[in-house]
Amino acid sequence: MTKTNFKHRVDRRNRLLGLLRSEQHWTTSDLREHLNVSQRTLMRELASLREEGYPIDADRGRGGGVRLASRWGIERLILNHKEVIELLLALSLVESLPLPFMTNNLKEIKQKLYQVFPESERSRISQVRKRIFVNTHVSSIAPYQPVETHIDISQASCEAFFEQRCLNIKYVSESKTFSSRTIEPHYLMLAW
Incomplete structure (x- = not known):
């Protein structure tokens, strides 16, 4: 894929996400018209977004359509290495406190953050965590x-x-x- 094609696809994907956020339901024909793409391309983009974790719902029949689930509230974050480390550190601190609330999902959150890193970086992050003690x-x-x-x-x-x-x-x-x-x-x- 050339640099121009890649940029075009990223722009198209951002426009698709913007459309899905702006209305309750979209028909696939309306989405195709707005994006100027074929049905096959649209279905491929929607499937790709689902694979990446976007909660896209599709209702069949009259009055149905495609939408981004209404409970989807956070954008994809772009964090640098240092910011992720500091976030993991903050989560470790909260996890170490004997709080009766806000600790149920910390393990899953930390796991998702680790998955952001390339495989080669994960071991480095794990080593850093082993060198942090909270008392x-x-x-x-x-x-x-x-x-x-x-x-x-x-x-x-x-x-x-x-x-x-x-x-x-x-x-x-x-x-x-x-x-x-x-x-x-x-x-x-x-x-x-």
């Missing part, structure tokens, strides 16, 4: 005192953790001694 009670850590800084140290250390690279830091010890080190964050422990 609700930590008493052995000294109280954290935030300091004035020109960068967000938590963001920098999280990026180093996720990207598996070293980080140069400067800090003040409890005895007020200044020090500079290169660290390699192996684990991330979240606690409150």
